[in-house]
Amino acid sequence: MPELPEVETVRRSLLTLLIGKEIVGADLGYPPLLKNATSADFAALTGQRILNIIRRGKYLMFLFSGDKALIVHLRMTGQLRYEAANEPMMKHTHFVMELNDGHELRFVDPRKFGMLYLGSSGQVMADSAWSKLGPEPLAQDFTAADFTALLAQGKARAIKGWLLDQHKIAGVGNIYADEALFCAGVNPLSHCSAIPEAVGEKLFYCLREVLEKGIENRGTSLNDYVDGLGQQGSFQFQLKAYGREGEACYNCGEKIIREKVGGRSSSHCPSCQVFYTNDKA
DNA sequence: CCGTTCCTGGAT
């Protein structure tokens, strides 16, 4: 489940390996992944050089010469792998970009949930949800005051669903949402606008902390996630809420429980995560 | 705003 820290780790792991490389062949084996163009368009990347890789939320954008760009969203099980051309192709490899260094950039995605967009950088931002994303939680000019002001606009919506809404804040998924809420002591069902300002600020700093620690630890590898070189992260060993159902809370010893919030499983401590509500008792 | 859907592999 690649979220912001995992996607950023993939970006960093690929960056120096790919910058300046020329694409000498491009094959899209499963065309439905490419949402706004054809496999012939994909093949036409041949001859271009890779200029940069940037990230916004959980989206990666590869910038090529010739004013071309490719947006890749890994969704649940997508992997971008830099592999030697003679390495056996993994099952569920859906695109291959041959490079002029004897390697290939391969996209592997068992569940085929991934999304690709191809075109000019302006086009791919418009065709994907890139341009509709909320602020980057780690951006230096995004402040606690900005965050609490946005939070207040969430009104009676459950904070968990709000954190997962990419239009509000970019890059947060189920794991880091649960971790941030645990860190801040906020129940996932809490109403956004009922969260006291000081607690909202704490949530902001907690969110940043778990995302930064996630990046420092090169991501959370629970099921499928690996970086561009196939290496696992280690943040799964530092999780305090996500996936700890039935285990003792590190703060109070109470058992962590899991319940559905907005259709998604949510792990939290029933004792030290406070439920803030707009409803009058 | 919420629920449903996409898809496969792993757990039960």
Added chain:
DNA sequence: ATCCAGGAACGG
């Protein structure tokens, strides 16, 4: 054999 994981598009 059935259920579940869940990011985001889509429909209501």
